[in-house]
Amino acid sequence: MSNETTLIFQHSRPGRSATAQAPKPVSEDQLSAIPASLRRKNKPGLPEVGELEVVRHYTNLSTKNFAIDKQFYPLGSCTMKYNPRGANRAAMLPGFLNRHPLAPASHSQGYLACLYELQNFLKEVTGMKGVSLAPMAGAQGEFAGVAMIRAYHEARGDDGRTEILIPEAAHGTNPATAVMCGYKVREVPVGKDGDVDLEALKEACGPQTAGLMMTNPSTCGVFERQIEAISKAVHDAGGLLYYDGANLNAILGKVRPGDMGFDVIHMNLHKTFATPHGGGGPGAGPVGVSQRLLDYLPTPMAGLDEESGDYHWIDTDTLPTSIGHLSAFMGNAGVLLRAYFYAMVLGREGMIRVGEYSTLAANYLLKRLEAIGCQAAYPDRRASHEFILTFAKLAKDQHVTALDIAKRLLDYNQHAPTIYFPLLVPECFLIEPTETETKEAMDDFIDAMAKILEEANTDPDTVTQAPFTQPVRRLDDVKAAKELDLVWGE
Amino acid sequence: MSNETTLIFQHSRPGRSATAQAPKPVSEDQLSAIPASLRRKNKPGLPEVGELEVVRHYTNLSTKNFAIDKQFYPLGSCTMKYNPRGANRAAMLPGFLNRHPLAPASHSQGYLACLYELQNFLKEVTGMKGVSLAPMAGAQGEFAGVAMIRAYHEARGDDGRTEILIPEAAHGTNPATAVMCGYKVREVPVGKDGDVDLEALKEACGPQTAGLMMTNPSTCGVFERQIEAISKAVHDAGGLLYYDGANLNAILGKVRPGDMGFDVIHMNLHKTFATPHGGGGPGAGPVGVSQRLLDYLPTPMAGLDEESGDYHWIDTDTLPTSIGHLSAFMGNAGVLLRAYFYAMVLGREGMIRVGEYSTLAANYLLKRLEAIGCQAAYPDRRASHEFILTFAKLAKDQHVTALDIAKRLLDYNQHAPTIYFPLLVPECFLIEPTETETKEAMDDFIDAMAKILEEANTDPDTVTQAPFTQPVRRLDDVKAAKELDLVWGE
Amino acid sequence: MPYIPHTEDDVQAMLAAIGADSIEQLFDEIPAHLKAGHSLDALPEGRGEMAVTRLMAERAEQDRFALSFIGGGAYAHHIPAAVWEIATRGEYYTAYTPYQAEASQGTLQVIYEYQTLIARLTAMDVSNASVYDGASGLAEAVLMSLRANRKSKSRKVLVPDALNPRYRGACDAIVRNQDVELVSVPFCNDAGQTLVDGLKEHEGQDYAALVISQPNYFGSLEDVDALTDWAHANGQLVIAVVNPTSLALLTPPGEWGADGEGADIVVGEGQPLGVPLSSGGPYFGFMACKKKHVRQMPGRIIGRTVDMEGKQGFTLTLQAREQHIRRSKATSNICTNQGLAMTAATIYVSLLGPDGLASVAGHCHANTQKLADKLCALDGVERAFSAPVFHEVALTLPQDADTVLARLAEKDILGGLSLAKDYSMKNAILVNSTEVHTEGDLDLFAQALKEVLA
């Protein structure tokens, strides 16, 4: 509804400011201890605007976003479920907000208790032996996991292991992580049914194998049925098994990665545990490990002295084999508190229901979309909590691509699913409704898709030119990358 | 951006609910003490919806509102200034939110201290001798004020005073209040220059005069220059002078109602003291009085024992002449806390600036609007913090009314000023920019007005059919009043 | 300048456009000797948001949560976080009254939904958009009953003594200015109920209305059917004062009376529906009535209508009742109401739903019964009355109530309200429990009381 297109910098007027927000200026005298040579010569070009202008600018800007609080948002692999507002309130309690991360344990018992219980909760639900909450997102969890694999092999003097195996459907963070941990990546093909090509995997395994990273259910939206054979093959070769927990929502309470044979896993609390995505972050990527990796968990962790009932930090002084700290303090504390709230509200029964109802929703949506003429990528498979459609035929026949359909969905007030991922399925949608959406919300999406398929056949321009109702029309990405404009220059 | 047009009731499905929000149902057993004859037979038809649906529904609905946080909102007489977010945070501190209104003074010292200081602040700034914060809005403040006038006359056995004088430009709450206090209303004409017709007033004064209610600056947007003569006329007749403080913003720090001779005043904290309007309320309407009305102030008030430093409530037991309580507890406490915050941030200097800069803004806007061809209702007068334009000529020439222009402004993302008030100026706009809007925001409004005046002359349909960009087009008010539909019936 | 954005350049440019030399000049119509000058010197200097926030945080700290069992018209309930996170969105929080309907469909639809919720909860035909609070709402209802009861010429209304004394006080303070008299109706000292027996002496006389409070101040449940029928049989309207939480379980006023004829006007304190205790406000009064009385109802009312393209929309309607149109002939002087609190209540009720609200009500009742049992297990503590209660109960103590409460407060337990001043029941207290109390909380209270009484 707003016409706001100006940048905050364009509102700037010399000498204007939100006066109530800053202390009175100090005198030059009070700054005399700072040598002139170290002082800034020109004041930085930050916006000079009033308080109302700031509130109005960022309130109006916010209205240009889709969000879970406003729209169905079936972004596959991202688990855009409802973010309980109660979790936000609890994490924003002054006692938590004002606590300095380096406050002594004597002044941190409440916070430590939450972390300790969350560690235990995650251990139980994943079937792992130890959990560290330190990693700050999924990718950092992956990093921690693979670094632990590396530390494990190193500690055993098993130096020849230079390769990480990764199924080709994997998320880009997996290969990127392996490289960040100093490994080479070998991709493993995926079969027509969405399962890993077991024979190829077996061939790839060898004394150079440090481990395998995989997601299950995979990013193909199906459960990897040969998981035990895969586990055996990798373990037999002396490698370890890494579980990318981005899809944990699908199996929460139903199957535990620990029981499937994984040695290390990360969880995306900002997916499975309903913490908000904040337009790009923050997240939290706790790692869980089997017995053999316990010594390498990243620090700090929360520990409990059973006798005194006091909580304390477990740090590198007591766990010197740890891969160490991955942040200056203790990861994304506020996200952890939100996840703790969620876990406590759901409890045991609630955890089980997550897997069940997210799977129910996905299978329902898949069947209904197939019924209106959509093509499933793996039509003979059960959907997990998400599934893939391919529009390859439409792209060929009508020159209407997955991107076009995605853009047109916005006009129907539906956020688009994930597109062109995984890379191995052409013109694909990865669709994840989650357990928190009503059947009616899914039905609205189905209706929109039906209308768009109709448009694609009768009036393809409406689809290929979409969107029409958003603050901007389709953007020129090529220009963006070629004529880099990353910073406002007046 | 949203297509949401359904009612929350239309989302309802039997058995659905935001399960995390209610305790588990109690057994019938636990209710056995309640006689069956008093039990409800059918469950009430409240919506049965999930938590995400509620969040989404009311988030989407909110986007259909204009608001200070999003738009310039120059609603005359309403003082739509910036509502500091800091005031909201302070008033929402758990210590304040959880305090029961009847908690003993021992557990209320912090809250009482704020109220006590606010009382003093308001006393100083209005030049009155006593202040009660009890009234819950301007109109209730008026009620308290006139009830005190009545109590005063009654206490003196001065029974013949049956009339309240009110200038014709007055806000509707003034006459309505007089009647609620058992008085008859006599209207006093206003002259061409916006000042009260002094001769007519003098004639109207007499032994039947209980008092005069007026606003200064008046709702004509000008300062009543003869205020002292008016005061003398009314006082000479034995009446008291009531000040409707809705326009206090205009003179804050510059002139004090007490110094102008008023005996009693109310303030609209939700205008002058920047507390939010909340889409219709709540407000707060503290009253201030001169010496002679001190005994009648509404209770409770905050008192301080200077010796012990302890605060206490002043109630009818210690002030039996009080007109009493106007609410079950102590008025709109949370609004008072927000006003206290605002007053403390502004302090003395800030108070003075309010009157100065709101007046500067109004005079600027008036002159610029005159320059683009708008007709001022009182062209020879200074604007106070607001001013009146009349579109009588345009209405006659082009059949474009003040209402049409107001609706068209919405298309330019500008909230319309107050229209058709005061009643004595035909086709009028009452415009109040407030001190918190930038010159640029006012210039945008001026540009929009210039375009609309142009449209009115060249393409009047664009104006008379407006708005075009809002969630709905112009609404059928006649149908609304004739075919009453006040409650959803499926 | 806090909250004022103008730079020196802006000021000069504006003055130039005005043709004035200084801001002071803009006040040249004001007699010079009236100007405030130094008279504001007593005011404090302004401080920044940080300093004032710290000051207020310290103040709030002083009043921090004590374990409270005070009710008396305001009740502690769990408020879902979503309620106020949404209600304080700028779009609701900083909008004015929806005078420009097209730019206010959010607020207007919320109010329409609210009106529907209130009508359904009370089983009445129509609701307004809120009045200030329950007590002042009762005053409005009393005044309304004088207008609405065409059969009566009386300026008297029957009001039970068992009504919340704060309601009677505020109501009286308001209506007595129009020479309206509240005539008192006694309650039964054993049952703690208002009995039809106690009304007998008023039979055959002209009263505009009878007020019925369900539950009454003592928490007792009244025989609302009998009272309603008595009033109607005597040509009076029935004004129901009800607790909204209780309506999830109790017969709604719209169905009171043996034949379900129902109350004519319903008012009550909306606070229990998602509004924090917050020292007493802002709360909101809800008000509903039979359709035939709608034109006598004060306050704003929203109607559903269509726009010029036939699309559904919402707008202020029946404005001819209101002060800004009808002025001295208006149904009330109310203008600003309690919009934001009402918005919060709409979100709250939507989250709870009928079953959730019934659970809350059930827990309030069950916890109060349990608390009464625990306290009555102490020597000399007894229920003051025999009537069944909803979620508040009067107890007699073996000692002076005010003293006992003061000693409990020293232990940071606010053990309810004394009935000494209002009812001369020197040893009696009124205690409330809601779903926020755990078993442990109730035990803490019982333990503390035991210690105090020992």
Add this chain to the structure above:
Amino acid sequence: MPYIPHTEDDVQAMLAAIGADSIEQLFDEIPAHLKAGHSLDALPEGRGEMAVTRLMAERAEQDRFALSFIGGGAYAHHIPAAVWEIATRGEYYTAYTPYQAEASQGTLQVIYEYQTLIARLTAMDVSNASVYDGASGLAEAVLMSLRANRKSKSRKVLVPDALNPRYRGACDAIVRNQDVELVSVPFCNDAGQTLVDGLKEHEGQDYAALVISQPNYFGSLEDVDALTDWAHANGQLVIAVVNPTSLALLTPPGEWGADGEGADIVVGEGQPLGVPLSSGGPYFGFMACKKKHVRQMPGRIIGRTVDMEGKQGFTLTLQAREQHIRRSKATSNICTNQGLAMTAATIYVSLLGPDGLASVAGHCHANTQKLADKLCALDGVERAFSAPVFHEVALTLPQDADTVLARLAEKDILGGLSLAKDYSMKNAILVNSTEVHTEGDLDLFAQALKEVLA
């Protein structure tokens, strides 16, 4: 079912559409013996929002505000209420990464504004959209410097000992997996500064970069010009680690060096810009660089472009650097970043402006000086180093630091950080003061320390 809206009817209808008899059947591809079964029995039962909120409120209560003078990389500042009231609006709070640009212009424009703010504050050319935090950001910067320094073949980077040891720790934990070595540079024991003298031994050797921290861990201000010029003269890139508040007063890294050549990469902890201490996160790392290095920078970057009608719009750009496109050849594995904290920072900086931020920085400095003076007035308390400081200062005590701090904590005063473990300075502490402290706070600390030392 908490957060799951389905009714029994919904479930049946969905199963029917699927053609399944039960939800369990949907898991029929999973080997039966793998199913979790009773293995979750150890988990607690779910509780409602009310109960969990109460539990967490009690927990938060345990850690309530003590008067803290701890800095060490995270600083208590006044955060305007507007910052988080806006940042937690559902539209920002519950959106995903802006993959669909047209439906994410809000977030995208905020990031573009943020990039501009960071670039201007640091005087660098470009910024990314945030990394996890300052310490892990340094690791990214170190890895980036290896790629960006075309003149060097080294996998070594010079890192001063005076750098925050937590930064060195995290950085090392990350980069050592790629066999990158952090080579230590000593500081002057008198000045508490990193001197060019201490670098002499590395002259003529190949290092990819030199890290310069301004201020350093001891709060000391480094001679950044000399260090920058030395590094450049030796073929190294300069990685600046800076405190963003200080940049309102201090020479921005983009202008370091006698000729203002500037640092090549800048990172830092963004927390001081409007993010609460919050037990350590979520914070955000900011990262900026010279334009020529932009393709080596990790993390998301937003570009301004036009839509098909020529209207300005914002979009993710240079994605070919990122893991989802380039996979194993990406500049980093980072995906989810710290968007919301960065949004808050953008609002914070807009509210403060250049003058406001300079006032904050000035007060931090002045308060820290004042605190140091007050503490050094006590017998045996002295500044540990002679260098000028920004808003943190190392002091030596006449007694064991850890013991003193523990005793202060008993008085609810968190008197800073001990330098015993990290620097073997048994008697030294690091104290910080910011604008949140009043004169009274400083006196309380001084008084408490006096008592403890007595």
